[in-house]
Amino acid sequence: MLYLDHAATTPMRPQAWEAMERVRDTFGNPSGVHAVSRAAKNSLEEWRERAAQLLGEASPSEVVFTGGGSESDNLAVIGAALAAGAAGHVVVSAIEHKAVLESARFLERVGARVSRIPVDRSGVVDPDAVAAAVDPETSVVSVMLANNETGTVQPVADIAAAVKAANPGALVHTDAVQAFISRDIDVAALGVDLLSLAAHKFGGPKGVGLLYVRDGVRLEPLVHGGSQEMGRRAGTQNPMGVAAMVAAMEASAADRTGFRERVGAMRDAFEARLSESVPGLRVNGATGERLVQHAHLGFPGQNSETLLIRLDGGGLAAAAGSACQSGAVEVSHVLDAMGMGEREAAESVRFSFGWTSQPDDAPLAAKIVLGVLEELS
């Protein structure tokens, strides 16, 4: 099976497996008093320091380990809004991950106002439009660093600056889940207060993530209980997951330049090969800046559900929209927000390359896609 669904999840890196293995002996509860606990706590804090270094100018106290990207997004958006008083105002872009959109919807149900900022046809959020929506009651603004479907990169630094100019008290959150593997992350340069990561998108395990929370930011925890994670997230930590995540962060950061060159070349070759042979092929989001690993393509006259099943049968794993709870493919809210018609959206498939992709994958994938299109013609 040729795997081009790395944006959904990517294999664990060897460094992550090794880091997990190293936690074998530090089984203690990091919150205890004795030597066994101290060893576990030391190990956890060392990983926290290492994680902070990979976020730019972050301090370890600003790194909150969570149970994954969705939890980080929820904690950022809901936690910030609740800390400011639930009936405030929240601003999100229309192309956010569901973890953000549904958090906003939840806040709406408990009395908050929500502004949803549209995107242009290339899928980019306009910083001025975000700033214009901010008012004195705005508690948090959430715009992702790069979109998980199209890979479109958002001008988060400009957005953060514009938001702060409009209301210095409004917090800025960015979901960097999809971007981390290929983009350098510097929370200071971005000017954000909150930033979400999910380990399994860059070679760590599933079920672990982190939320960068700038020191001094008030956040109501979602998981109440003990005072773990600076009181921002109760519950005994997951040292094995954390170790593996941070090791994967380090491996990703060390490999980023190479990843961009290598994977970017594969993606470009794949798109070029298909563009030559598929009349009317659309590259969605290509007019904006994109993550190098994403190829989101529209195949005129095709149905993405059928294509995915045919590709699966042909040995190529790809994706479309986002899978709902039953596994059916849903029409993407991202493509809809980009002004794409329902038909064009339903013709679109996402191919995403990753750290295990090989140069041969691009021509092979193109061959499988062309073979399937041939069968369907």
Next chain:
Amino acid sequence: MRVIVAMSGGVDSSVAAAMMAQEGHEVIGVTLKQWEDASGNLPTAGCCTVGDAEDARRVAAQLDIPYYVLDYVDEFRQAVVEPFGHGYLAGRTPNPCIECNRTVRFRALLERTAELGGDMLATGHYARVSWHPSGYQLKRGVDPAKDQSYVLHMLTQEQLSRIRLPVGELTKPEVRRYAARLGLRTAAKLESQEICFVGDGDYRDFLTEHFPETARPGVIVDVDGTEVGTHEGTAGFTIGQRRGLGVALQEPRFVVDIDAASSTVVIGGREALLAAGCRVGGVSFVSGLPPRSPAIEVKIRYRSRPVAARLEPIQDDWLVHFEDPQAAVAPGQAAVFYHGDVVVGGGTIESAI
């Protein structure tokens, strides 16, 4: 041969998939997502729940076949749920399973079968398709208690040529034994009796929620014209209904007519329920042609015995003359014509005559 199997998560379609795989075909299992709640999720109670899709997925994994969930929510709403609501609004008693088979399963999914490179579409219906020198025949399932040929009467020669109904050759106990022998997790699963999109609740609650216009109060009158009570909407009534009329009378009374336009329910004695025949619209014949002889047997409800009758064409419709008067002829239900075990054709009851 590549066979697409529509798997609901029940034992019948599980066994259909298993039988196709055992015949050596390349089998792909699919579940149709037909209905969703307000948040876009499958229901968690009733039929066609997320648990059912999970069962189908696990059975497919056990059979080592690929499995997919296909989104037919829009088609289903348009072709099945809307006519269901509008049927009740018009005072009829619709059969949504038939509309689903007509439009979703054996049209949209059959088209999809071809797109997926499938030669055949198999389902877990209790009916049989067989080849006869005169063409494909649709026959009752072997198990008389389970026969579902009634809801498949609209199938055409072209459709039948690409459909497999493997469990129609078995009885329900045989299906369960087959599933148990293979250790399928659905072997002992209870069957759902509900209309899939209505779920556990009462279809009247569903109508009130989704078609609020159906909750239009009106009066209940006796056949002699006497007003005997009031009701909260004609959708709560079906021709032949005896219970739940909300009126106390000495002798048994049945719903004999529903006039949705004036929101009136007419009740009467058993004799007022009898009809000499019915007019049937949208008729199709399995062979493509009406039978040579007008003598047929007809089923006017899913759970009724076929009775002898005679067909007579009238404009675009057909009149069905019962040999003996029949009770509770409900417009909106299907009238299905048989010659013994063979389905001749059928259509939708327009009115009693």
